[in-house]
């Protein structure tokens with residue numbers, strides 16, 4: 073199912089993006105990510121230039137893990153990360169990039185690594201700037217909720233580079249740094265993007281995010297089954313059992329798992345997690 077593949081498309085819009093060198097099988101452009109082992113994706117959440125983890129998205133409930141996010145990125149790459157998830161938390165609240173310089177430094181340090189970036193990306197110019205800097209995927213959250221046609225417009229403009237982030241509390245999608253609830257149901261909203269050509273939907277269970285309380289497998293499965301867009305699960309992942317559970321629904325279109333607090337606090341060993349996913353989901 074090629075349409076489900078994350079389009080790490082080199083040269084989209086004439087820009088020479090590096091191939092995903094960590095997936096040699098993709099050199100021939102015949103193996104979409106949806107047919108590859110589940111990706112375990114380390115999260116780097118940026119607040120005031122530092123790498124932090126929040127609990128349930130509350131800015132005043134943060135744990136600082138490092139004041140050198142580039143070194144943190146190096147650490148995960150050394151541990152075998154094939155992709156990074158980077159969030160500009162200040163940006164998500166401000167509605168525009170705030171930690172862009174740090175993000176650009178991470179991307180420059182790892183030019184071949186696909187990096188997905190979210191937080192404060194609300195217009196075409198910001199997308200263009202991030203992609204020009206070498207970011208592989210931009211994540212649209214608030215803008216995708218408030219202006220759904222923006223998603224289709226941006227997919228047409230930047231094919232292969234758009235991910236939608238749906239972050240939900242009790243099934244309702246949150247916006248503006250998770251400070252407001254939109255009233256939209258996750259599945260209803262996700263279905264609106266069905267034919268837009270988005271590369272993936274990142275589904276975050278806010279109630280579990282940063283809480284080490286286990287992934288919400290039922291809600292993730294419900295979403296994955298209701299759309300043909302690949303789903304990346306986020307929020308609550310704690311240990312190898314969560315990775316095992318998510319690998320069990322890999323064939324429903326769950327192509328990735330974002331992990332934050334667990335790998336920083338050591339309840340999950342990143343390398344072991346990706347190795348387990350490779351073992352369980354290699355076709």
Ligand code: AMZ
Pocket residue numbers: 126128129130131159160161163164165167189190191192193194211212213214215237239247248249250276
């Ligand atoms: O933790 C939070 N409060 C938070 C967070 N992690 N708020 C937003 N975000 C992330 C979303 C998504 O990746 O998970 O920011 C991105 C969405 O930002 P925006 O500005 O598009 O709504």
